[in-house]
Amino acid sequence: MNALQSIATANGGTRAAGTPGYRASRDYVANKLRKAGYKVTLDPINFVQSWAENSPPTLTQTAPNSKAYVPNEDFFTFPPSPAGDVTAQVQAVDLTLPPAPTPSSTSGCETADFNGFVAGRIALIQRGTCPYATKVRNAGFAGAAGVIIFNEGQPGRTDAFTVDIGEWRAGIPMVFADFAVGNELAAAPGTTVRLKVDATLKLGTDHNVIAETRLGNPRNVVMVGAHLDSVPAGPGINDNGSGTAAILETALQMRLYPVRNKVRFAFWAAEEIGLLGSDQYVEGLSAAERDRIRLYLNFDMIASPNYAYKLYDGDNSDGEGSPAGPPGSAQIERQLANFFDRRGLGHVGTDFDGRSDYGPFIAVGIPAGGIFTGAEGLKTAEEQALFGGTAGVAYDVCYHQACDTTTNINATALDVNADAIADSVARFAFNTTAIP
Numbered sequence: 001m002n003a004l005q006s007i008a009t010a011n012g013g014t015r016a017a018g019t020p021g022y023r024a025s026r027d028y029v030a031n032k033l034r035k036a037g038y039k040v041t042l043d044p045i046n047f048v049q050s051w052a053e054n055s056p057p058t059l060t061q062t063a064p065n066s067k068a069y070v071p072n073e074d075f076f077t078f079p080p081s082p083a084g085d086v087t088a089q090v091q092a093v094d095l096t097l098p099p100a101p102t103p104s105s106t107s108g109c110e111t112a113d114f115n116g117f118v119a120g121r122i123a124l125i126q127r128g129t130c131p132y133a134t135k136v137r138n139a140g141f142a143g144a145a146g147v148i149i150f151n152e153g154q155p156g157r158t159d160a161f162t163v164d165i166g167e168w169r170a171g172i173p174m175v176f177a178d179f180a181v182g183n184e185l186a187a188a189p190g191t192t193v194r195l196k197v198d199a200t201l202k203l204g205t206d207h208n209v210i211a212e213t214r215l216g217n218p219r220n221v222v223m224v225g226a227h228l229d230s231v232p233a234g235p236g237i238n239d240n241g242s243g244t245a246a247i248l249e250t251a252l253q254m255r256l257y258p259v260r261n262k263v264r265f266a267f268w269a270a271e272e273i274g275l276l277g278s279d280q281y282v283e284g285l286s287a288a289e290r291d292r293i294r295l296y297l298n299f300d301m302i303a304s305p306n307y308a309y310k311l312y313d314g315d316n317s318d319g320e321g322s323p324a325g326p327p328g329s330a331q332i333e334r335q336l337a338n339f340f341d342r343r344g345l346g347h348v349g350t351d352f353d354g355r356s357d358y359g360p361f362i363a364v365g366i367p368a369g370g371i372f373t374g375a376e377g378l379k380t381a382e383e384q385a386l387f388g389g390t391a392g393v394a395y396d397v398c399y400h401q402a403c404d405t406t407t408n409i410n411a412t413a414l415d416v417n418a419d420a421i422a423d424s425v426a427r428f429a430f431n432t433t434a435i436p
């Protein structure tokens with residue numbers, strides 16, 4: 001963590017995606033792992049370096065009728081939309097019209113919504129339930145030539161507006177329209193429209209650092225990950241120099257273990273701008289490669305100054321937020337919990353809300369787990385009783401700020417969690433029979 005702090009200090013106080021501070025962090029970690037004998041790969045991933053709209057977008061019905069909608073009023077470009085100019089038939093995707101009384105449309109959220117979608121058409125999708133980016137990505141996978149998402153239709157959810165969805169990988173133009181536009185296009189199946197976005201999208205490249213043991217069964221891979229980037233505002237020493245340092249040290253300490261399973265350490269790029277490193281890594285795996293990953297352990301913020309020992313709620317025993325993780329997630333949570341139980345240390349659950357790099361793994365059915373000591377949320381009275389610290393205060397008052405330096409680390413939490421990580425990685429390195 002001192003090394004990461006020095007890197008940030010020498011590079012304008014940050015280690016964010018696309019900066020020299022990130023590249024120096026990448027090189028530091030990769031060199032340590034190479035010297036320890038790991039097989040190290042720098043895995044390139046893309047992010048949006050800049051995006052600018054050159055002229056207003058076009059959305060015009062061309063057949064059977066001719067009608068132009070008003071840009072930046074009836075509809076807006078979704079930043080960071082790629083440029084594109086396509087004329088094609090519109091095809092509705094699982095719409096709920098008239099809209100339900102309360103927001104509930106799942107249009108475009110599931111890949112099955114695109115069963116029967118004809119490649120080359122423009123997908124007409126309704127807002128609701130899942131992120132815009134998910135809908136756009138699913139449309140891209142289905143071969144859509146463009147995407148129109150329209151507001152869902154309930155009071156307060158009728159207008160068009162501009163919203164950056166951080167997603168461009170479908171490579172097709174995308175706009176957000178008001179409810180009236182969507183309703184009109186849906187009412188006349190077979191309508192052809194021209195959709196044009198005139199924008200300049202510049203992509204940058206960063207690298208995930210992937211390090212694998214030379215020994216171990218390659219058909220039974222134990223993956224361990226931490227994001228390596230910080231936010232632009234600060235050096236990111238708790239978030240996530242702490243997880244980075246803990247898994248790096250675990251890798252260095254176990255370099256001579258005759259592991260039975262392949263252990264693969266991942267230091268993710270561009271987590272802070274949308275889980276880009278882990279998402280693109282998982283997307284790039286073949287089905288066979290995914291199947292070989294038996295489990296994924298994630299460590300993002302493990303030394304928060306006002307910490308709680310939070311274990312990802314793999315079995316959804318808390319009944320909060322997202323559902324249980326894929327089968328095996330409960331067993332991962334159990335193994336981590338055993339570490340704390342044996343030492344008489346308390347622990348609590350934390351929802352699998354998808355806010356860190358385990359998200360892309362559980363989305364494809366790979367069981368996951370990990371430890372988190374809390375971010376901007378406030379410590380509860382129960383947690384103060386269990387862990388000390390101060391109830392009603394953020395777990396990390398310097399979360400995503402310039403003050404997330406080496407002084408923003410709780411040494412006790414770091415010590416306990418680094419041991420818990422080493423313990424769990426070592427156990428899974430030899431035995432994954434608990435994972436179905």
Ligand SMILES: [Zn+2]
Binds near residue numbers: 227239240271300301
């Ligand atoms: Zn983080």
